[in-house]
Amino acid sequence: MKALRFGRSAALLSVAALALTACGGNDGGNASSGSSEGGTASGTLIGGGASSQESAMTAWADGVKSVAPELTVQYSPDGSGAGREGFLGGAFSFAGSDAALKEDEAEQAKQICGDNGAFHVPAYISPIAVAFNLEGVDEVKMDAETIAKVFSKEITTWNDPAIAQQNEGVELPDTAITVVHRSDDSGTTENFTAYLTEAAGDAWKYDEVETWPSEITAESAQGTRGVVGQAAQTDGAITYADASAVGELGTVAVKVGEEYVPYSSDAAAKTVSASEQNEDGSIELDRATTEAGVYPVVLVSYHIYCNQYQNQETADQVKAFASYVVSEDGQKAAEEAAGNAPIGAETRDAAVERIEAITAG
Structure with missing residues (x-):
């Protein structure tokens, strides 16, 4: 098993200790080096969540080095619920989840992310x-x-x-x-x-x-x-x-x-293409469809990010990683590793717009 995966006890060392280094904190985030300059991300970005993304996440953690050589991504694949819990508790800078935030979780995210809360990027379709x-x-x-x-x-x-x-x-x-x-x-x-x-x-x-x-x-x-x-x-x-x-x-x-x-993967992608996207980036799937060639038992697995992080270094880490994941190269890397369906152009464009709007402060 690759070194990217580590146990839940290691990933969730202490919510109190990590809360200052995930979405918050003024001491430079999770990074092991100084703040990034010129948009070049460095240090360690910590996330966790959906085990469905494990193979893709390994590919993304390796592939992001092509655009941010000094960025390390660690991900604990302990399940969607654990990922959202870690994100909302401040232990993770992002969550992987096969389900969107529930209404109460979206409200809770404002405590970590500020008044604008969190958003979803459909990163993995399978x-x-x-x-x-x-x-x-x-x-x-x-x-x-x-x-x-x-x-x-x-x-x-x-x-x-x-x-x-x-x-x-x-x-x-x-x-x-x-x-x-x-x-x-x-x-x-x-x-x-x-x-x-x-x-x-x-x-x-x-x-x-x-x-x-x-x-x-x-x-x-x-x-x-x-x-x-x-x-x-x-x-x-x-x-x-x-x-x-x-x-x-x-x-x-x-x-x-x-x-x-x-x-x-193609039949799953058709289901997503025929569905509507909400303002927060989540997808409303039509699972009772009768459309020919569609496979309706599908998951859209998200990456959940803050709209605002408390320090620039974490914001730069997240933007570099998130941008790579939705890029054509990132989606191709995941497809080769996990056999998932790449996101469509419209989904990518909407995701890039949200990612580029991430701020720090």
Whole structure:
């Protein structure tokens, strides 16, 4: 594992100690060297959050050296909830999150970022794969209602008629289905349950949630790699995860309109392109779409930044890193490392405008 990843205990050494070095403080921020001059960022920028971004973040932390050789980026991939918590507590200068700030979190951000609060940059677009481990089967077809009933444990075997009738010619065993979900507060869970809420109708009774419903007794694991690893070790298991991490697991082609669409970065990107962007940079996804060729089980993972930082050095660090991430080079680096879908030109232009407007004071 690359050195970029470090434990939560190390990343969150002390909110009190780091609060002066993330979004605030007058002592030069997180940096190990003097304040940057001429827009050249230096020192160490600390962030944390979504584990879905781990591979992309490694690529970005390496690639930003091409534009800011003296800038080091450290990122702790402990989950979206932990990332937002660290950002709002002052421990991180930015958060990675598979979900936008909630209304109360946006208000809380003003305590760290000033009256103008925080904003979102859609940095990482990826399909969420519904992934499974079933010997001899690489792909099955399911509509939203069936997926919802599987994950709510109303459907408990792989040869259930609801699955079999959508997969003529596929020999499905009577193996028990083992549901594996995220144990941590997860933006991937929130995006997945948002899809079920919008597309599956009454078959999903638990709404859009960041923490898996306690009423559904199932197996669980920490982080993206955790659920994929557990599913890979369990015959009959099914889980949901960032598609870049599913490895050799089989995947579900999801019914959209009259066709079944396998996950792909292009199909995920089409969903985002057809959606609206809010004033704070977050995206309103249409997950119940019937548009051809669209894969609606998608996450838009954000980087969350302050509109204003308390010192120029941190502002320069953030602007250098954020600008690289959304650049064509940055998005290409992430795509090669993680297989995600690059953001579109309009999304990039809006992000650059917000990033360039970051101030210090």
